[in-house]
Amino acid sequence: MNRRDFIQITTISTAGILLPIKYIQANDVVFGPSNEKEILKPTLITPNNEFFALHIGDIPALDLKSWRLIITGYTERVTTLTYDDILKMKAITKMYTLTCIGNEVGGNQIGNARWTGVLMRDVLNKAGVKKGVKNVILRGADGYSTSIPIKDALHKDALLAYKMNGETLPKEHGYPLRFLNPRRYGMKNPKWLVNIELTPKDYKGYWEKRGWDDEALVQIRSGIRRPENKEIIESKIYTISGYAFDGGNHGGISKVEVSADEGKTWNEAIIWASDSPLAWSLWRYRWQVSSNDKRFFIKVRAIAKDKTIQGEITASGILSGVSGLHTVKVGIK
Ligand SMILES: Nc1nc2c(c(=O)[nH]1)N[C@H]1C(S)=C(S)[C@@H](COP(=O)(O)O)O[C@H]1N2
Numbered sequence: 213m214n215r216r217d218f219i220q221i222t223t224i225s226t227a228g229i230l231l232p233i234k235y236i237q238a239n240d241v242v243f244g245p246s247n248e249k250e251i252l253k254p255t256l257i258t259p260n261n262e263f264f265a266l267h268i269g270d271i272p273a274l275d276l277k278s279w280r281l282i283i284t285g286y287t288e289r290v291t292t293l294t295y296d297d298i299l300k301m302k303a304i305t306k307m308y309t310l311t312c313i314g315n316e317v318g319g320n321q322i323g324n325a326r327w328t329g330v331l332m333r334d335v336l337n338k339a340g341v342k343k344g345v346k347n348v349i350l351r352g353a354d355g356y357s358t359s360i361p362i363k364d365a366l367h368k369d370a371l372l373a374y375k376m377n378g379e380t381l382p383k384e385h386g387y388p389l390r391f392l393n394p395r396r397y398g399m400k401n402p403k404w405l406v407n408i409e410l411t412p413k414d415y416k417g418y419w420e421k422r423g424w425d426d427e428a429l430v431q432i433r434s435g436i437r438r439p440e441n442k443e444i445i446e447s448k449i450y451t452i453s454g455y456a457f458d459g460g461n462h463g464g465i466s467k468v469e470v471s472a473d474e475g476k477t478w479n480e481a482i483i484w485a486s487d488s489p490l491a492w493s494l495w496r497y498r499w500q501v502s503s504n505d506k507r508f509f510i511k512v513r514a515i516a517k518d519k520t521i522q523g524e525i526t527a528s529g530i531l532s533g534v535s536g537l538h539t540v541k542v543g544i545k
């Protein structure tokens with residue numbers, strides 16, 4: 213399919229979930245299983261210009277001529293890498309979903325992109341990891357810092373990225389280099405990296421010092437994108453859609469369920485796009501309005517491969533990220 217066709221048959225909804233026009237129109241007609249096969253897959257990718265951006269201050273202006281990544285602390289040798297040094301290393305491209313620990317239930321601080329970069333482990337091996345290293349401190353040019361356990365840094369999915377969805381990493385997302393830390397909230401994914409320090413000690417970064425969870429493991433979550441809260445629905449058949457994500461912490465999403473009666477009964481949704489557990493899954497559910505009620509509360513819950521069921525209540529508290537069930541209120545015309 214060429215780009216022109218693609219634009220013609222799709223429209224952008226919130227958070228970059230692309231929904232084919234055909235599919236949206238299908239809400240107004242009754243369509244059977246045969247028609248349903250014609251529905252196009254939505255893209256998992258959030259376009260760069262729609263991807264949420266969060267940072268503590270101004271975007272630092274970094275010039276490739278003077279920019280360096282310096283690896284210090286418990287290393288065999290102090291190592292300084294230029295942008296070109298990094299480009300010469302083995303590149304990896306992979307999808308990762310990023311979400312902020314402060315995102316509210318069903319909030320918009322979540323996005324999925326295809327990132328290209330080099331393995332953190334390859335960079336650390338250039339410097340040589342000394343015995344006794346416990347943590348890796350990551351510092352950005354804006355003064356932000358965070359730390360991660362050495363085993364996370366050496367993990368096969370820990371990526372230093374310089375491209376986002378095939379484009380040079382945009383300024384607001386960390387140009388020229390950012391870290392992508394699978395399974396952890398955005399705060400553990402520092403942008404505008406300039407220094408990596410290996411240490412035998414503990415270290416509390418910018419948000420960690422302010423009480424946010426040092427583990428920052430993404431909790432199982434899901435959100436409804438269509439319909440929007442307070443939307444008025446014109447027909448008795450409506451395709452509800454959204455995302456689900458567990459950060460890979462429960463083995464990935466196995467099932468998504470939707471309730472139109474405030475959680476009394478649950479119906480299985482169709483997962484219509486997914487990648488690895490490090491990326492969100494997109495789901496849809498064809499809802500047939502079965503009563504003459506004029507108002508419904510729609511809820512979604514995700515179920516993981518390890519059988520974890522997303523719950524109504526967030527057990528661990530707001531500073532570890534909330535995970536309660538997203539509910540939208542809809543009216544029927
Ligand atoms: N250098 C730097 N990196 C940072 C931050 C920051 O303020 N400075 N904010 C973090 C937080 S809290 C989040 S949620 C993610 C958001 O990444 P994005 O802006 O690319 O979506 O960046 C993280 N990395």
Ligand SMILES: [Mo]
Nearest residue numbers: 312313398399
């Ligand atoms: Mo965040």
